Amino acid sequence: MTTTTVATRRGPAPARTHRSTRRHLRRIPLYILVTLLLVVMVYPLVWILLGSFKTQDEFLNNPTWALPHSFFNVSNYGDAWSSIALYLRNSVLAVFPALALVIVLGTAAGYALEVMVFRGRSRVLMVFLAGIMIPGQMILLPLFTVYFKLHLNSTLWPLIITYTATGLPLTVFMMATYFRSIPREVFEASTLDGASAIRSFWSIGFPMMRSAVFTIALVQFFFLWNDLLIALTFTTQDDLRTVQVGLLNFTGQFGTVDYGPTFAAICINMLLVLGLYIFMNQRVMRGLSAGAVKG
Amino acid sequence: MNRVLGDKRAILVLLGPALLVYSLVMLAPMLWSLGYTMFSGSVITGFSWAGTKNFSTLLHDPAARAALVFTLKYAVVVTVGQVAVGYLLSLLYVFFLRRASGLIRTLVFFPVVLPTVAVALLFQKFFEFAPQTGPVNSLLEALGMHGVDWFGSAGTAFVVIAVMDIWRSMGFYAVLLYAGLVDIPEEVLESARIDGASGTRLVRSIVLPLSLPVLVSSIIFSINGTLKVFDSIYALTGGGPGSGSTPLTLLMYRTSFFYGDYGYGATIAFGLTLLSLVVTLFIFRANRRDVTEA
Known part of the structure; x- marks a missing residue:
């Protein structure tokens, strides 16, 4: 619209307008493609969110794409929350201690393997690296046996321990790579000033790595929070289920019978991650793809 | 010091x-x-020596063969799908959307971080046949076709699994490959354009060869993940109908924890580890030879 008004006012403009219209016309299939892409990506998510406000009657009698009657119908969320809350608590209690351990142990090991000098350190790094390749199924059975024999099955310890161990290989490897990018002179200078190796790790290395540590923590958080296999194997009691296992079980209970609470439960699980992603998306994308290239 | x-x-x-x-x-x-792998039994029933029995069972077990075939079919289809769609997306980002691609990149990436279980349940409802008609079947009916009971047969269930896992992870491969494409020097593209290359020719002769290393590492990463698929299939179909969508990982899980046979379960897990090692080495080798020939 604006281009035509400009065109009438100026002399040489029509030719240019003509060309740019043609350029825009040529790009129309592309715009359609991008729109289609957006619909494919966003619609399922919007649909599930809309569904979480619907009543059972709307689910069964209205077409599936209909909007909910009222966006203030949050009773589904109330129903879902009453059972999801416990699962969320379990997830938090299992994931965050493991995350803290992974970060502290992994960063210290990465520092030792990259900054410290000793024989066989590249071999140790290779041993850690091999852990990235091992399928989870290879370690499940012996671990289950041990946890069972130690009577840990009625606690969250199996999850914390297993999460810590499975998170280590990637963390150690990425931290070693990050420490490689810090000039050695930094650590040499601090030892000249009389700091012990451990002191220069705590006072120089760890603080310098703050951004990297945060990125890895974020990446590991998503891996651990979204885990199903380990949680499924090691939680044998209902009141120990993590949010992922609980959600599966939840649909088993309500499933085909009761749509609203199921949709609301799925939404609760998604919204948490969405909240984190909105603020950190660049860092998440960078961190996850860095982990992939090196893994 | x-x-x-x-x-x-x-x-x-x-x-x-x-x-x-x-x-x-x-x-x-x-x-x-x-x-x-050399025992049978479980921690609850106790173990007994089995020698190489588990390995010979693995070779002759029709369920294991079906699971192997399913795993390979899934791995090939989904790896090709993820990387191909991801590559197309990354080309879209670099050559058409350019600076404006940030928002779309972020949006398409989002399902990567979503819990697999949540996405699987979402797709279950999205492709639902009855009692509620899900959006996919509603669309089919609006187009004058019949709705499909997607989870009623192994073939259609496979389609939903593949669609879901490609939908879920294409944004990830797009970002991975995008980083590779951005690294191609602008002068190389410019001189190719001056030489008259454009559109598909430019992609085929210049962009594709130059992004081959990232492409290969994407394929290796993807095949390693798809051979070990568990979460998405367990949550979406549970391996069904019957055992029509059961990969090796799920067979291992069932053998060990439902039927209490740790020995055979461990043997399947070992087979799976061997399989992913061999496949990775194979791609690695094949690629290295290509590079030296070129």
Whole structure:
């Protein structure tokens, strides 16, 4: 619209307008493609969110794409929350201690393997690296046996321990790579000033790595929070289920019978991650793809 | 200085805990699991020596063969799908959307971080046949076709699994490959354009060869993930209908924890590890030869 008004006012403009219209016309299939892409990506998510406000009657009698009657119908969320809350608590209690351990142990090991000098350190790094390749199924059975024999099955310890161990290989490897990018002179200078190796790790290395540590923590958080296999194997009691296992079980209970609470439960699980992603998306994308290239 | 940075006690304090946890919880169980392949029974029933029986069972078990075929079919289809769609997306980002691609990149990436279970349940409802007609079947009906009971047969269930896992992870591969494409020097593209290359010709002769290394590492990464698929299939179909969508991982899980046969379960897990090792080495080799020939 604006281009035509400009065109009438100026002399040489029509030719240019003509060309740019043609350029825009040529790009129309592309715009359609991008729109289609957006619909494919966003619609399922919007649909599930809309569904979480619907009543059972709307689910069964209205077409599936209909909007909910009222966006203030949050009773589904109330129903879902009453059972999801416990699962969320379990997830938090299992994931965050493991995350803290992974970060502290992994960063210290990465520092030792990259900054410290000793024989066989590249071999140790290779041993850690091999852990990235091992399928989870290879370690499940012996671990289950041990946890069972130690009577840990009625606690969250199996999850914390297993999460810590499975998170280590990637963390150690990425931290070693990050420490490689810090000039050695930094650590040499601090030892000249009389700091012990451990002191220069705590006072120089760890603080310098703050951004990297945060990125890895974020990446590991998503891996651990979204885990199903380990949680499924090691939680044998209902009141120990993590949010992922609980959600599966939840649909088993309500499933085909009761749509609203199921949709609301799925939404609760998604919204948490969405909240984190909105603020950190660049860092998440960078961190996850860095982990992939090196893994 | 080297005395300080080579301090044995400090190394032990820094490296020791991580190495200990890793060895106890990952390395030792791995070896232990290898030991299990020669036994049958479980921790609850007790173990008995089985020798090489588990291995001969694995070779002749029709369920294992079906699971292997399913795993390979899934791995090939989804790896090709993920990487191909991801590559197309990354071309879209670099050559058409350019600076404006940030928002779309972020949006398409989002499902990557969503819990697999949540996405699987979403797709279950999205493709639902009855009692509620899901959006996909509603669309089919609006177009004058019949709705499909997607989870009623192995073939259609496979379609939903593949669609879901490609939808879920294409944004990830797009970002991975995008980083590779951005690294191609602008001068190379410019001189190719001056030489008259454009559109598909430019992609085929210039962009594709130059992004081959990232493409290969994407394929290796993807095939390693798809051979080990568990979460998405367990949550979406549970391996069904019957055992029509059961990969090796799920067969291993069922054998061990439903039927209580740790020995055979460990054997399947070992087979799976071997399979992903061989496939990775194969792609690695094949690619290296290509590069030396070129």
